[in-house]
Amino acid sequence: MPSNTxxxxxxxxxxxxGPVIEAQVQQILAWxxxxxAAEDWHLPGIKVAGRGRYLAVPPASWVNGQWSGAPSTRWLIPPHGTCLTDAKSLHDVLAEVIRxxxxxNGTAGYRSPECCMNDHEACTKAEAPPPPRESSVIYEACDCPCHEALRRALRRISQTGGER
Ligand SMILES: [Zn+2]
Ligand SMILES: [Zn+2]
Structure with a gap:
Protein backbone atom coordinates (compact mmCIF):
# COMPACT_ATOMS: atom_id res chain seq x y z
CA MET A 1 0.00 0.00 0.00
CA PRO A 2 1.32 3.51 -0.75
CA SER A 3 3.01 4.68 2.45
CA ASN A 4 1.31 8.06 2.74
CA THR A 5 -2.06 6.34 3.18
CA GLY A 18 2.60 -6.98 13.22
CA PRO A 19 5.95 -5.92 11.74
CA VAL A 20 5.76 -3.56 8.77
CA ILE A 21 8.27 -3.38 5.93
CA GLU A 22 8.80 -0.01 4.30
CA ALA A 23 10.28 0.34 0.83
CA GLN A 24 11.27 3.95 1.18
CA VAL A 25 12.13 4.61 -2.45
CA GLN A 26 8.93 3.08 -3.81
CA GLN A 27 7.02 4.53 -0.84
CA ILE A 28 5.22 1.31 -0.08
CA LEU A 29 4.39 -0.32 3.23
CA ALA A 30 3.93 -4.09 3.49
CA TRP A 31 2.38 -6.32 6.13
CA ALA A 37 -5.37 -15.04 4.03
CA ALA A 38 -5.56 -12.05 1.70
CA GLU A 39 -6.28 -13.95 -1.50
CA ASP A 40 -9.87 -12.75 -1.87
CA TRP A 41 -9.28 -9.13 -0.92
CA HIS A 42 -10.64 -6.51 -3.28
CA LEU A 43 -9.17 -3.29 -2.01
CA PRO A 44 -8.22 -0.55 -4.49
CA GLY A 45 -4.57 0.44 -4.33
CA ILE A 46 -3.60 -2.65 -2.32
CA LYS A 47 -1.41 -5.24 -3.93
CA VAL A 48 -1.58 -8.73 -2.48
CA ALA A 49 1.70 -10.51 -3.07
CA GLY A 50 0.41 -14.05 -3.40
CA ARG A 51 1.86 -17.25 -4.78
CA GLY A 52 4.75 -16.70 -7.17
CA ARG A 53 5.44 -13.16 -5.98
CA TYR A 54 8.52 -12.02 -4.15
CA LEU A 55 8.79 -9.54 -1.34
CA ALA A 56 12.11 -8.03 -0.34
CA VAL A 57 12.53 -8.61 3.38
CA PRO A 58 15.26 -6.58 5.07
CA PRO A 59 17.47 -8.07 7.81
CA ALA A 60 15.99 -7.60 11.29
CA SER A 61 18.54 -4.92 12.13
CA TRP A 62 17.52 -2.59 9.29
CA VAL A 63 15.25 -0.34 11.24
CA ASN A 64 16.73 3.07 10.52
CA GLY A 65 15.43 5.52 7.98
CA GLN A 66 17.15 6.58 4.80
CA TRP A 67 17.84 9.93 6.35
CA SER A 68 20.43 8.28 8.58
CA GLY A 69 22.24 6.77 5.64
CA ALA A 70 20.63 3.36 6.13
CA PRO A 71 19.38 1.11 3.31
CA SER A 72 16.21 2.18 1.55
CA THR A 73 14.21 -0.86 2.65
CA ARG A 74 13.67 -1.15 6.37
CA TRP A 75 11.37 -2.36 9.11
CA LEU A 76 9.05 0.47 10.06
CA ILE A 77 7.81 -1.78 12.86
CA PRO A 78 10.64 -4.22 13.77
CA PRO A 79 10.10 -7.98 13.54
CA HIS A 80 8.52 -9.50 16.66
CA GLY A 81 6.38 -12.47 17.59
CA THR A 82 5.20 -14.49 14.62
CA CYS A 83 5.77 -11.46 12.33
CA LEU A 84 2.21 -11.86 11.11
CA THR A 85 -0.68 -9.43 11.29
CA ASP A 86 -4.21 -10.72 11.76
CA ALA A 87 -5.63 -10.56 8.22
CA LYS A 88 -9.15 -9.69 9.32
CA SER A 89 -8.10 -6.69 11.43
CA LEU A 90 -5.75 -5.53 8.71
CA HIS A 91 -8.40 -5.83 6.01
CA ASP A 92 -10.96 -3.89 8.03
CA VAL A 93 -8.57 -1.09 8.87
CA LEU A 94 -7.28 -0.82 5.30
CA ALA A 95 -10.85 -0.72 3.97
CA GLU A 96 -11.65 2.04 6.46
CA VAL A 97 -8.63 4.11 5.46
CA ILE A 98 -9.36 3.66 1.75
CA ARG A 99 -12.97 4.75 2.27
CA ASN A 105 -11.56 5.41 -3.13
CA GLY A 106 -12.16 6.82 -6.58
CA THR A 107 -13.78 10.12 -5.68
CA ALA A 108 -10.65 12.00 -6.74
CA GLY A 109 -10.80 10.71 -10.30
CA TYR A 110 -9.38 7.54 -11.74
CA ARG A 111 -5.88 6.46 -10.76
CA SER A 112 -4.13 3.66 -12.55
CA PRO A 113 -2.91 0.80 -10.33
CA GLU A 114 0.64 1.80 -11.22
CA CYS A 115 0.19 5.36 -9.99
CA CYS A 116 -1.63 4.12 -6.88
CA MET A 117 1.44 2.08 -6.11
CA ASN A 118 3.73 5.06 -6.73
CA ASP A 119 5.17 3.37 -9.80
CA HIS A 120 4.45 6.47 -11.85
CA GLU A 121 6.85 5.75 -14.67
CA ALA A 122 5.04 2.51 -15.46
CA CYS A 123 1.69 4.22 -15.89
CA THR A 124 0.38 4.09 -19.43
CA LYS A 125 -2.98 5.64 -18.70
CA ALA A 126 -2.02 9.30 -18.84
CA GLU A 127 -4.22 9.79 -21.89
CA ALA A 128 -7.62 8.17 -22.33
CA PRO A 129 -7.71 6.12 -25.52
CA PRO A 130 -10.59 6.96 -27.89
CA PRO A 131 -13.51 4.63 -27.12
CA PRO A 132 -14.16 1.96 -29.73
CA ARG A 133 -17.06 2.79 -32.06
CA GLU A 134 -20.51 1.58 -31.10
CA SER A 135 -19.37 0.99 -27.58
CA SER A 136 -20.65 2.64 -24.46
CA VAL A 137 -17.42 1.96 -22.63
CA ILE A 138 -15.77 5.13 -21.43
CA TYR A 139 -12.06 5.05 -20.83
CA GLU A 140 -10.77 7.36 -18.20
CA ALA A 141 -7.37 8.97 -18.16
CA CYS A 142 -5.28 8.59 -15.03
CA ASP A 143 -5.85 11.58 -12.78
CA CYS A 144 -2.53 11.34 -10.95
CA PRO A 145 -0.75 14.71 -10.63
CA CYS A 146 2.43 13.07 -11.97
CA HIS A 147 0.97 13.42 -15.47
CA GLU A 148 0.28 17.15 -15.22
CA ALA A 149 3.49 18.23 -16.95
CA LEU A 150 2.86 15.79 -19.80
CA ARG A 151 -0.73 16.94 -20.16
CA ARG A 152 0.32 20.59 -20.27
CA ALA A 153 2.87 19.83 -22.96
CA LEU A 154 0.30 17.97 -25.07
CA ARG A 155 -2.16 20.82 -24.71
CA ARG A 156 0.49 23.25 -25.94
CA ILE A 157 1.23 21.07 -28.95
CA SER A 158 -2.44 20.75 -29.88
CA GLN A 159 -2.92 24.50 -29.57
CA THR A 160 0.05 25.62 -31.62
CA GLY A 161 -0.05 22.69 -34.02
CA GLY A 162 -3.45 23.65 -35.43
CA GLU A 163 -2.30 27.07 -36.66
CA ARG A 164 0.28 25.91 -39.12
ZN1 LIG B 1 1.35 8.95 -11.25
ZN1 LIG C 1 -0.98 7.50 -14.04
Missing part, protein backbone atom coordinates in the same frame (compact mmCIF):
# COMPACT_ATOMS: atom_id res chain seq x y z
CA UNK A 6 -0.71 3.22 4.84
CA UNK A 7 0.63 5.26 7.74
CA UNK A 8 -2.97 5.98 8.76
CA UNK A 9 -3.54 2.23 8.89
CA UNK A 10 -0.44 1.79 11.06
CA UNK A 11 -1.73 4.45 13.44
CA UNK A 12 -5.16 2.86 13.59
CA UNK A 13 -3.94 -0.72 14.05
CA UNK A 14 -1.53 0.17 16.87
CA UNK A 15 -0.78 -3.02 18.84
CA UNK A 16 -2.73 -5.11 16.39
CA UNK A 17 -0.13 -4.46 13.69
CA UNK A 32 2.76 -10.07 6.40
CA UNK A 33 -0.32 -12.26 6.79
CA UNK A 34 -0.86 -16.01 6.75
CA UNK A 35 -0.43 -17.47 3.23
CA UNK A 36 -3.71 -17.20 1.36
CA UNK A 100 -11.74 7.97 3.84
CA UNK A 101 -9.02 8.71 1.28
CA UNK A 102 -10.26 10.37 -1.92
CA UNK A 103 -7.07 9.47 -3.79
CA UNK A 104 -7.78 5.81 -3.15
Missing amino acids: ALYAVARLRDRS LVLPG ETPAM
Whole structure:
Protein backbone atom coordinates (compact mmCIF):
# COMPACT_ATOMS: atom_id res chain seq x y z
CA MET A 1 0.00 0.00 0.00
CA PRO A 2 1.32 3.51 -0.75
CA SER A 3 3.01 4.68 2.45
CA ASN A 4 1.31 8.06 2.74
CA THR A 5 -2.06 6.34 3.18
CA ALA A 6 -0.71 3.22 4.84
CA LEU A 7 0.63 5.26 7.74
CA TYR A 8 -2.97 5.98 8.76
CA ALA A 9 -3.54 2.23 8.89
CA VAL A 10 -0.44 1.79 11.06
CA ALA A 11 -1.73 4.45 13.44
CA ARG A 12 -5.16 2.86 13.59
CA LEU A 13 -3.94 -0.72 14.05
CA ARG A 14 -1.53 0.17 16.87
CA ASP A 15 -0.78 -3.02 18.84
CA ARG A 16 -2.73 -5.11 16.39
CA SER A 17 -0.13 -4.46 13.69
CA GLY A 18 2.60 -6.98 13.22
CA PRO A 19 5.95 -5.92 11.74
CA VAL A 20 5.76 -3.56 8.77
CA ILE A 21 8.27 -3.38 5.93
CA GLU A 22 8.80 -0.01 4.30
CA ALA A 23 10.28 0.34 0.83
CA GLN A 24 11.27 3.95 1.18
CA VAL A 25 12.13 4.61 -2.45
CA GLN A 26 8.93 3.08 -3.81
CA GLN A 27 7.02 4.53 -0.84
CA ILE A 28 5.22 1.31 -0.08
CA LEU A 29 4.39 -0.32 3.23
CA ALA A 30 3.93 -4.09 3.49
CA TRP A 31 2.38 -6.32 6.13
CA LEU A 32 2.76 -10.07 6.40
CA VAL A 33 -0.32 -12.26 6.79
CA LEU A 34 -0.86 -16.01 6.75
CA PRO A 35 -0.43 -17.47 3.23
CA GLY A 36 -3.71 -17.20 1.36
CA ALA A 37 -5.37 -15.04 4.03
CA ALA A 38 -5.56 -12.05 1.70
CA GLU A 39 -6.28 -13.95 -1.50
CA ASP A 40 -9.87 -12.75 -1.87
CA TRP A 41 -9.28 -9.13 -0.92
CA HIS A 42 -10.64 -6.51 -3.28
CA LEU A 43 -9.17 -3.29 -2.01
CA PRO A 44 -8.22 -0.55 -4.49
CA GLY A 45 -4.57 0.44 -4.33
CA ILE A 46 -3.60 -2.65 -2.32
CA LYS A 47 -1.41 -5.24 -3.93
CA VAL A 48 -1.58 -8.73 -2.48
CA ALA A 49 1.70 -10.51 -3.07
CA GLY A 50 0.41 -14.05 -3.40
CA ARG A 51 1.86 -17.25 -4.78
CA GLY A 52 4.75 -16.70 -7.17
CA ARG A 53 5.44 -13.16 -5.98
CA TYR A 54 8.52 -12.02 -4.15
CA LEU A 55 8.79 -9.54 -1.34
CA ALA A 56 12.11 -8.03 -0.34
CA VAL A 57 12.53 -8.61 3.38
CA PRO A 58 15.26 -6.58 5.07
CA PRO A 59 17.47 -8.07 7.81
CA ALA A 60 15.99 -7.60 11.29
CA SER A 61 18.54 -4.92 12.13
CA TRP A 62 17.52 -2.59 9.29
CA VAL A 63 15.25 -0.34 11.24
CA ASN A 64 16.73 3.07 10.52
CA GLY A 65 15.43 5.52 7.98
CA GLN A 66 17.15 6.58 4.80
CA TRP A 67 17.84 9.93 6.35
CA SER A 68 20.43 8.28 8.58
CA GLY A 69 22.24 6.77 5.64
CA ALA A 70 20.63 3.36 6.13
CA PRO A 71 19.38 1.11 3.31
CA SER A 72 16.21 2.18 1.55
CA THR A 73 14.21 -0.86 2.65
CA ARG A 74 13.67 -1.15 6.37
CA TRP A 75 11.37 -2.36 9.11
CA LEU A 76 9.05 0.47 10.06
CA ILE A 77 7.81 -1.78 12.86
CA PRO A 78 10.64 -4.22 13.77
CA PRO A 79 10.10 -7.98 13.54
CA HIS A 80 8.52 -9.50 16.66
CA GLY A 81 6.38 -12.47 17.59
CA THR A 82 5.20 -14.49 14.62
CA CYS A 83 5.77 -11.46 12.33
CA LEU A 84 2.21 -11.86 11.11
CA THR A 85 -0.68 -9.43 11.29
CA ASP A 86 -4.21 -10.72 11.76
CA ALA A 87 -5.63 -10.56 8.22
CA LYS A 88 -9.15 -9.69 9.32
CA SER A 89 -8.10 -6.69 11.43
CA LEU A 90 -5.75 -5.53 8.71
CA HIS A 91 -8.40 -5.83 6.01
CA ASP A 92 -10.96 -3.89 8.03
CA VAL A 93 -8.57 -1.09 8.87
CA LEU A 94 -7.28 -0.82 5.30
CA ALA A 95 -10.85 -0.72 3.97
CA GLU A 96 -11.65 2.04 6.46
CA VAL A 97 -8.63 4.11 5.46
CA ILE A 98 -9.36 3.66 1.75
CA ARG A 99 -12.97 4.75 2.27
CA GLU A 100 -11.74 7.97 3.84
CA THR A 101 -9.02 8.71 1.28
CA PRO A 102 -10.26 10.37 -1.92
CA ALA A 103 -7.07 9.47 -3.79
CA MET A 104 -7.78 5.81 -3.15
CA ASN A 105 -11.56 5.41 -3.13
CA GLY A 106 -12.16 6.82 -6.58
CA THR A 107 -13.78 10.12 -5.68
CA ALA A 108 -10.65 12.00 -6.74
CA GLY A 109 -10.80 10.71 -10.30
CA TYR A 110 -9.38 7.54 -11.74
CA ARG A 111 -5.88 6.46 -10.76
CA SER A 112 -4.13 3.66 -12.55
CA PRO A 113 -2.91 0.80 -10.33
CA GLU A 114 0.64 1.80 -11.22
CA CYS A 115 0.19 5.36 -9.99
CA CYS A 116 -1.63 4.12 -6.88
CA MET A 117 1.44 2.08 -6.11
CA ASN A 118 3.73 5.06 -6.73
CA ASP A 119 5.17 3.37 -9.80
CA HIS A 120 4.45 6.47 -11.85
CA GLU A 121 6.85 5.75 -14.67
CA ALA A 122 5.04 2.51 -15.46
CA CYS A 123 1.69 4.22 -15.89
CA THR A 124 0.38 4.09 -19.43
CA LYS A 125 -2.98 5.64 -18.70
CA ALA A 126 -2.02 9.30 -18.84
CA GLU A 127 -4.22 9.79 -21.89
CA ALA A 128 -7.62 8.17 -22.33
CA PRO A 129 -7.71 6.12 -25.52
CA PRO A 130 -10.59 6.96 -27.89
CA PRO A 131 -13.51 4.63 -27.12
CA PRO A 132 -14.16 1.96 -29.73
CA ARG A 133 -17.06 2.79 -32.06
CA GLU A 134 -20.51 1.58 -31.10
CA SER A 135 -19.37 0.99 -27.58
CA SER A 136 -20.65 2.64 -24.46
CA VAL A 137 -17.42 1.96 -22.63
CA ILE A 138 -15.77 5.13 -21.43
CA TYR A 139 -12.06 5.05 -20.83
CA GLU A 140 -10.77 7.36 -18.20
CA ALA A 141 -7.37 8.97 -18.16
CA CYS A 142 -5.28 8.59 -15.03
CA ASP A 143 -5.85 11.58 -12.78
CA CYS A 144 -2.53 11.34 -10.95
CA PRO A 145 -0.75 14.71 -10.63
CA CYS A 146 2.43 13.07 -11.97
CA HIS A 147 0.97 13.42 -15.47
CA GLU A 148 0.28 17.15 -15.22
CA ALA A 149 3.49 18.23 -16.95
CA LEU A 150 2.86 15.79 -19.80
CA ARG A 151 -0.73 16.94 -20.16
CA ARG A 152 0.32 20.59 -20.27
CA ALA A 153 2.87 19.83 -22.96
CA LEU A 154 0.30 17.97 -25.07
CA ARG A 155 -2.16 20.82 -24.71
CA ARG A 156 0.49 23.25 -25.94
CA ILE A 157 1.23 21.07 -28.95
CA SER A 158 -2.44 20.75 -29.88
CA GLN A 159 -2.92 24.50 -29.57
CA THR A 160 0.05 25.62 -31.62
CA GLY A 161 -0.05 22.69 -34.02
CA GLY A 162 -3.45 23.65 -35.43
CA GLU A 163 -2.30 27.07 -36.66
CA ARG A 164 0.28 25.91 -39.12
ZN1 LIG B 1 1.35 8.95 -11.25
ZN1 LIG C 1 -0.98 7.50 -14.04
